[in-house]
Amino acid sequence: MGASDTAVAMSTKDSSEASLGATAAGPTPAAGTAALAIAQARVSQTDLTGLTLSGRYLVTRKVGQGGMGAVYEATHTLIGKRVAVKVLLEKYAQREAIVKRLKQEAQLASSIGNEHIIDITDFGNTDDGRTFVVMEFLEGESLAECLARETKLAEQRILRVGAQVASALAAAHAKGVVHRDIKPENVFLLKRKDQDFVKVVDFGISKSLRQSSEEEEAVRLTQTGMVLGTPLYMSPEQARGDEDLDHRVDVYALGIIMYEAASGRVPFSGANYLSVISQVLNEEPKPLRDIRPELSEEFEAIVAKAIAKNRNDRYASATEMLDDLNAVIEDPTHSTERAKITGPRRLLPKAPKIPRIAWAIGGAGIAVAAVTIIVALLMGSKAKKQLKNANANPPAARADAGVATVAPPDAGEMVPAVETIKLTIVTDPPGADIFREEELVGKSPQTVEFVKNNKEVNVTAQLPGMEGTTSINPLERKDGAEVKIRLKKLKGPPKVIIKKTGETGPQKQQGGTTSHTGGELGTNPFAGSGTVH
Known part of the structure; x- marks a missing residue:
């Protein structure tokens, strides 16, 4: 027991004796002294500054405090290394589920071993029973602080930060760990050679996909009825409270962060938790280039794919997203060459056919x-x-x-160039047959080409017992946009669409062809401009 703890014990004993005396003979000077000692003891227990934890971490100052814990700067007394110590607040010290969360953070984060994930080196308990973890000390600011000051960031800076976060997530996912609370506050920016160097922090609510259901249940909730995660960056499946969450919730959150950094605002906001959740589940975000036209199509396409509401339409992995981010990051040597990714593109006008020439003899x-x-x-x-x-x-x-x-x-x-646009037709549920007028063009999600004119084109989606349809005016659509069709259960027989003779798959349309996106970066979940029935 250290000197400070001895002082606390003595003060408590004096307090008991003084209280007994005060009861028998009224207030005494000793009672006032004892009360002051108790108050000082409580302060010393709350603020760890000056204490040595586990015999080797000398706490030098308090850095900050959140809803569940406080962070201190400390020095390792044997090697002189500066570290950060996160300790639970007193009111949570006896709450087993929260203690498990903090220990889980230490175990999971330290098991990943990636330069973009904060290094956690130790954990233990204070003399008054509070759990703490020891981690590397970071000098810099959170992305949240950066955005509060600058509002919007340059596209290339966002891409570089996003790539580092994606690298951290890819490493975590490879270990079977899903963060589940990626947000600007948990993305820390250091400066190395005048460049942002990212550290992802706070794996406190992360989920190990290798945990047993009993272990997971112990750390799943912090408040009754509250879904883990931050609603502004929460995926639809998190918002619904789905049980089978996977790594794509982190991909979604990273996409929302990039959207915010580019536009200066999150796509969904509201006065309360439920308002935000409702938008996350039911509304489409405004396309990024409608807010900030100077953004590249590649950037918009990456973000759009990451924040698709249906997780099957998102990147299949953080690694896949990282590949696309790296493809559009400009070379640091300022080379004019830049790798290209496959994404929504504006079609170049088709070259006119060379006219035939009637020849005379000679x-x-x-x-x-x-x-x-x-x-x-x-x-x-x-x-x-x-x-x-x-x-x-x-x-x-x-x-x-x-x-x-x-x-x-x-x-x-003499066929003039036909201007066309490509739209990605997605359906809920996916896998429906897509018909352009009476022409089968494939199964959703499907990229379909339309002649850019003022003629309305009916698009129908069908599954057994379900159907949905919408009318598309190509002049009112943005090239590369997504049109979402929600299928409803049929009350009667489905609309009969007869294929043309010999048609067994996607057919050619005047002025363009239908093409599958496959693994290409072609999916754009923005469907706000479409009328969906």
Whole structure:
């Protein structure tokens, strides 16, 4: 027992004797002294500054305090290393589930072994029975503090921070650990060589996928009826209270963080917990480039895929997301070259077909016509116009020259470039047959190409006993956007859609083709612009 603890014990004894005296003979000076000693003892128990924990961690100052614990700076007395000590508040010291959570954080975080995860080195108990963990001391600020000051960050900075968080999550997931509370407060930014160096902290509510159900139940809830996690960054499956949570809840949370860092706001906010949860479950976020148009399409696509409401539409792993993040991070050497990822793209106008030429007899005429066509193609529209004028008013041919005359192009062959857009059709539930008008184009999720005109196109989705439909005006849609169709149970027979003869799969549409996204970064869960029935 240390000197401070001895003083506490003596003060408590004096207090008891003084209280007895005060009861018999009224207040005494000793009673006032004892009361002050008790107050000082309580302060010393609450504030650990000056104490030595486990005989080797000298607490030097209090850094901060949260709802469940306080963090102190301390020095290892044997090696002189500065460390941070997180200790439970007194009111939680006897709550077994919370004590298990803190110990779990120490065990899980230390088992991962990644440079972007805070290193936890020890845990123990204070002399008054409170559990503490010892971890590396971090100098910097949380991403939450950074965003409070700067509101929005540069795209490349967000990508670099996001990649480091994804690296930490990939390492955790490889060990079977899901964080479940990724948020800006738990992303700590250090400065190394003038660059952000990320540390992911607070694995206090993380879940080991290898735990038994009994072990998990002991640490699953901190408050009755409250789902673990922070609602602003909580995935829909967390918000529903689903039992089978997996690593994709962390992918979702990272996507929300990137959305916030890019737009200056979280996609869903409200006056209370339930309001936020309702939006997370039922509403679609505003597309990022509608808020901040200068963001790249690749960036928007990465975030959109990460925060898809259906977890099957998200990245399958943090590693997969990390690959896409690394693909669009610019080379630190400021090279103009940049890797590209596969994502929503605006289609380039299709090149017009070269018109057929009706040839007259004569080899020299063929050569002249060929040169004229080549020059026209190389020089562009002006040359083409001149060629058209020349064809409309050809010079008189000399009868003795055998010169070929160039006939006007076949009107049927002059096909103008058709501008198209691609939309990703997703359904709830997924796997439905998708019909564009009466044409089967595949199963959801499915990328479908539409001619960009003002003509409404009916899109129907069907599963056995279920159907949903929506009308799409391509002029009102953004290329690469997602259209979500919610299927409803049919009360009567389904709408009969007859395939064209010989059709067994996705069919070609005038001006474009239907293509599957496969593993490509093509999914964009923003469906706010679509009318869904």
